[in-house]
Amino acid sequence: MLIIDNVNVYYGKLHALKGISLRVGEGEIVSLIGANGAGKTTVLRAVSGILAPRSGKILFKGKDISGLPPHKVARQGIAHVPEGRGVFANMTVRENLDMGACTRRPGREVDESLDRVFSRFPRMAERAAQLAGTLSGGEQQMLAIGRAMMANPSMMLLDEPSMGLSPLLVEEIFHMITEVNRAGATILLVEQNASMAFSISRRAYVLETGSIVIKGDTDDLRNDPGVQSAYLGDL
Amino acid sequence: MDYFLQQVINGLQIGFVYALIALGYTMVYGVVGLINFAHGDVFMVGAFIGLYAIGKYHLPLFAVFLLATIGCAVLAVVMERVAYRPLRQAPRIASLITAIGVSLFLEYFTALNQVFGPNFYSFPRPFAVSSWGPGDISLTNIQAIIFLVTLSCLGALQFIVRRTRVGRAMRAVSFDPVTAGLVGVDVNRVISITFGLGAALAGVGGVLYGIAYPQVNTFMGVMPGLKAFTAAVLGGIGSIPGAVLGALIMGQSETLASAYLSSTYRDGIAFVILIGVLLLRPTGILGAAKTEKV
Numbered sequence A: 001m002l003i004i005d006n007v008n009v010y011y012g013k014l015h016a017l018k019g020i021s022l023r024v025g026e027g028e029i030v031s032l033i034g035a036n037g038a039g040k041t042t043v044l045r046a047v048s049g050i051l052a053p054r055s056g057k058i059l060f061k062g063k064d065i066s067g068l069p070p071h072k073v074a075r076q077g078i079a080h081v082p083e084g085r086g087v088f089a090n091m092t093v094r095e096n097l098d099m100g101a102c103t104r105r106p107g108r109e110v111d112e113s114l115d116r117v118f119s120r121f122p123r124m125a126e127r128a129a130q131l132a133g134t135l136s137g138g139e140q141q142m143l144a145i146g147r148a149m150m151a152n153p154s155m156m157l158l159d160e161p162s163m164g165l166s167p168l169l170v171e172e173i174f175h176m177i178t179e180v181n182r183a184g185a186t187i188l189l190v191e192q193n194a195s196m197a198f199s200i201s202r203r204a205y206v207l208e209t210g211s212i213v214i215k216g217d218t219d220d221l222r223n224d225p226g227v228q229s230a231y232l233g234d235l
Numbered sequence B: 001m002d003y004f005l006q007q008v009i010n011g012l013q014i015g016f017v018y019a020l021i022a023l024g025y026t027m028v029y030g031v032v033g034l035i036n037f038a039h040g041d042v043f044m045v046g047a048f049i050g051l052y053a054i055g056k057y058h059l060p061l062f063a064v065f066l067l068a069t070i071g072c073a074v075l076a077v078v079m080e081r082v083a084y085r086p087l088r089q090a091p092r093i094a095s096l097i098t099a100i101g102v103s104l105f106l107e108y109f110t111a112l113n114q115v116f117g118p119n120f121y122s123f124p125r126p127f128a129v130s131s132w133g134p135g136d137i138s139l140t141n142i143q144a145i146i147f148l149v150t151l152s153c154l155g156a157l158q159f160i161v162r163r164t165r166v167g168r169a170m171r172a173v174s175f176d177p178v179t180a181g182l183v184g185v186d187v188n189r190v191i192s193i194t195f196g197l198g199a200a201l202a203g204v205g206g207v208l209y210g211i212a213y214p215q216v217n218t219f220m221g222v223m224p225g226l227k228a229f230t231a232a233v234l235g236g237i238g239s240i241p242g243a244v245l246g247a248l249i250m251g252q253s254e255t256l257a258s259a260y261l262s263s264t265y266r267d268g269i270a271f272v273i274l275i276g277v278l279l280l281r282p283t284g285i286l287g288a289a290k291t292e293k294v
């Protein structure tokens, strides 16, 4: 579904992604883990068109999307839930959700998506008229995921959805992610919380200073001494 | 008292025209963070379109406004595409200097004989002036038209920004253009629309100004442009209600200053206000750090 092939990304002189290759098959949940500054966010930004790779290819459903502007990538069916939530704080919850569907023609199908979001996040229905900036951190994360669901995407990119949330909320968010996946969306999940990420994904990649250093089945990675000491210290 | 009320009405007349210009400054700033110094000149082009539409082609008033609206919108969209978009990622000072360049270009290019010409031209009145009112207070039909047209424009703008998809996209871009792009908003298109919308309002303002102060010249946009910019800063740049509020305050202060002090203070007061705001409250009246920008 998504193939990243030997991609190089620079911020000015800084070589942030050094020939990254990675693939996500249809229907999978794949995790991408790594320490602060490893380049995880940069990978997602390259996929969704915020950054243009200097070289390499990004194929989505067989089509080269590298270098497309973000709104065109979104129209291909990729929804990106950015780091730090990124809800439109100046708009109501409902308007945020409507923004999520801005590539779709308003109508019955969009209404159905909205019903789905509201039934999965009843809190959002209660707060539909509230400004998104006044929601709690966890609620904003749910709204950001709900907004992505409104696009009815075939692929969702999630950037550290657990960041800054209580363990209970993290649990809830991850449950939500598996449901979104079961409903048909392929998922690329960026996390620092490796144990949580491994619990819902079958395959994972480990990124270190711009390079993929380990990849494989999460069952194997869990037992890998290097991964254990660096990313699963709490297990 | 009657004299005072009369001055307030006169202040509203000019204040509303400033509001139509100030909105363009504030909306453009809201979505791209650029002070479009050529905006006053777009207003001037609107006035000239009015001059030709009324004086030469004798079009009905509604068609005059429509033409000025479309003409100015197209001009601003082209201006953004050609002059500002290539500099979107450049340091701010580059776009600022470019804006000043575009402004000078519009003023001097249109002053060529082959375009509008370098002289003062009298703006034809599309109707005879009449007035009503009790005692010494009077409201002219020009003022009535200015109030009516401006309020309709404000209503329409409010509707577009609050209730339509494109307005929602404008607010999203103004809050965070990167995230807006991620959810599928074509940010460049929204920026074009914002330039067009702001210019359309300035075009309407230009025609109204021509009707009220019937002399036009290619440099006529400079002073109202500066005052409307001051109004936008006073209200809180980036805030739509702020621009209207700032413009009404500007209109009142300059009218009252020239009525009670001396008409020589009329223009000075604008800059006293600008300097005062910048010193005391740079975010403006409604421009707290977290107010919504569009």
Ligand SMILES: Nc1ncnc2c1ncn2[C@@H]1O[C@H](COP(=O)(O)OP(=O)(O)OP(=O)(O)O)[C@@H](O)[C@H]1O
Binding pocket: A011, A014, A016, A034, A035, A036, A037, A038, A039, A040, A041, A042, A043, A083, A192
């Ligand atoms: N806009 C930018 N300009 C310059 N350098 C940047 C920019 N964004 C990120 N970087 C650098 O690129 C590298 C990778 O950053 P990235 O944000 O992708 O890391 P990350 O893995 O997402 O980290 P975190 O877990 O902290 O979110 C870092 O060294 C960072 O300092």
Ligand SMILES: [Mg+2]
Binding pocket: A040, A041, A042, A083, A159
């Ligand atoms: Mg990151």
